[in-house]
Amino acid sequence: MLADMERFTLNSAEVSRIGLGTWAIGGTEWGEVSDGDAIATCLAIFEHGINLIDTAPIYGYGRAEQLVGRAMRQHGQREKFYIATKAGLEWNERGVFANSDPVRLRQEFEDSLRRLGTEYVDLYQIHWPDTTIPMERPAEALLGLYEEGKIRAIGVSNFSAAQMDAFRRVAPLHSNQPPYNLFERAIDGEVLPYCRKHGIAVLTYSSLCRSLLAGRLTLDTKFAEGDVRRVDPKFQPPRFEQYLNAVARLGAFAHENYGKSVLELAARWVLDRPGVSAALWGAKRPEQLSAVDGIFGWKLDDAAMARMDAIVQESVTDPVGPEYLMPDVRS
Numbered sequence: 536m537l538a539d540m541e542r543f544t545l546n547s548a549e550v551s552r553i554g555l556g557t558w559a560i561g562g563t564e565w566g567e568v569s570d571g572d573a574i575a576t577c578l579a580i581f582e583h584g585i586n587l588i589d590t591a592p593i594y595g596y597g598r599a600e601q602l603v604g605r606a607m608r609q610h611g612q613r614e615k616f617y618i619a620t621k622a623g624l625e626w627n628e629r630g631v632f633a634n635s636d637p638v639r640l641r642q643e644f645e646d647s648l649r650r651l652g653t654e655y656v657d658l659y660q661i662h663w664p665d666t667t668i669p670m671e672r673p674a675e676a677l678l679g680l681y682e683e684g685k686i687r688a689i690g691v692s693n694f695s696a697a698q699m700d701a702f703r704r705v706a707p708l709h710s711n712q713p714p715y716n717l718f719e720r721a722i723d724g725e726v727l728p729y730c731r732k733h734g735i736a737v738l739t740y741s742s743l744c745r746s747l748l749a750g751r752l753t754l755d756t757k758f759a760e761g762d763v764r765r766v767d768p769k770f771q772p773p774r775f776e777q778y779l780n781a782v783a784r785l786g787a788f789a790h791e792n793y794g795k796s797v798l799e800l801a802a803r804w805v806l807d808r809p810g811v812s813a814a815l816w817g818a819k820r821p822e823q824l825s826a827v828d829g830i831f832g833w834k835l836d837d838a839a840m841a842r843m844d845a846i847v848q849e850s851v852t853d854p855v856g857p858e859y860l861m862p863d864v865r866s
């Protein structure tokens with residue numbers, strides 16, 4: 536059944552409020568994903584009213600972008616997809632570093648076009664701020680691509696309000712992509728109010744808290760070698776149990792009040808937060824997108840939000856954020 540998808544406008548394009556996240560189909564940090572499953576997932580978006588796919592060169596070191604490209608070719612109509620990709624992360628044998636050197640960004644852009652098999656990118660985002668150079672430098676580089684018509688909107692990711700301010704001195708800024716979910720709410724402080732004030736779209740990542748809020752995990756869940764959740768501090772004892780208790784209580788709340796699952800509640804919560812434009816949803820297989828259909832046609836009011844806040848605060852006494860995802864600063 537086609538979900539009754541909500542939409543928003545991003546620099547005049549119509550975009551679904553749920554976007555497929557493709558970090559996992561890169562295949563390096565979330566266990567193995569076959570080409571067939573990855574491509575089928577990218578094509579399944581249309582069954583749920585989704586047109587937004589978020590990807591990045593770093594996801595599988597080029598593999599995720601290539602698979603998105605193959606899916607678009609298989610589909611045949613490039614313009615039906617709203618493709619958000621990124622630049623500004625460099626990787627080598629020493630690790631992953633933020634690098635927004637403008638010459639490098641140009642090269643990255645050409646590499647992404649080749650992997651995606653496209654002539655333009657709908658939304659081009661700086662993946663992480665490179666604090667070794669002024670934010671105006673990557674802004675100039677993206678402005679150039681925008682004025683040439685090669686990118687249709689300019690975005691950043693993981694930027695603070697001050698970093699967005701510096702960026703906006705040089706170029707228009709259409710979106711920011713921060714982490715946001717029931718357990719990770721740092722952007723409530725400055726970033727979300729800043730984006731609301733300046734009309735900047737917010738695409739949230741880890742909307743399901745890297746599967747914690749999807750409701751299928753138990754204390755016995757084992758993650759494969761190399762899976763990012765093996766090092767994620769939320770998934771380690773004794774904290775993991777606190778988070779699982781919160782998930783169980785939120786699940787009961789969702790069931791009793793709405794006849795919904797905790798996954799549906801968590802996704803609805805993100806979409807109902809003022810200032811959020813879209814929630815990214817990581818999926819490796821088409822059936823993981825089925826739950827998207829259940830998050831539309833109902834809403835959370837202030838009283839429900841307050842009750843959910845109380846459940847999280849009572850259950851998680853030792854909270855931790857997603858800072859471990861931050862890349863290194865290059866020398």
Ligand SMILES: NC(=O)c1ccc[n+]([C@@H]2O[C@H](COP(=O)([O-])OP(=O)(O)OC[C@H]3O[C@@H](n4cnc5c(N)ncnc54)[C@H](OP(=O)(O)O)[C@@H]3O)[C@@H](O)[C@H]2O)c1
Nearest residue numbers: 556557558692740741742743744745746749815816817823
């Ligand atoms: N800009 C950045 O710095 C940044 C950082 C992180 C992520 N992102 C973007 O945001 C996207 C999503 O965030 P995320 O990857 O952190 O993960 P997420 O969306 O919070 O969680 C994804 C995980 O939730 C589980 N899940 C999804 N649907 C499910 C279902 N129907 N039933 C049960 N479990 C389900 C799956 O885990 P299992 O496969 O284990 O079941 C899936 O891998 C990424 O793919 C990427 O595009 C961006």
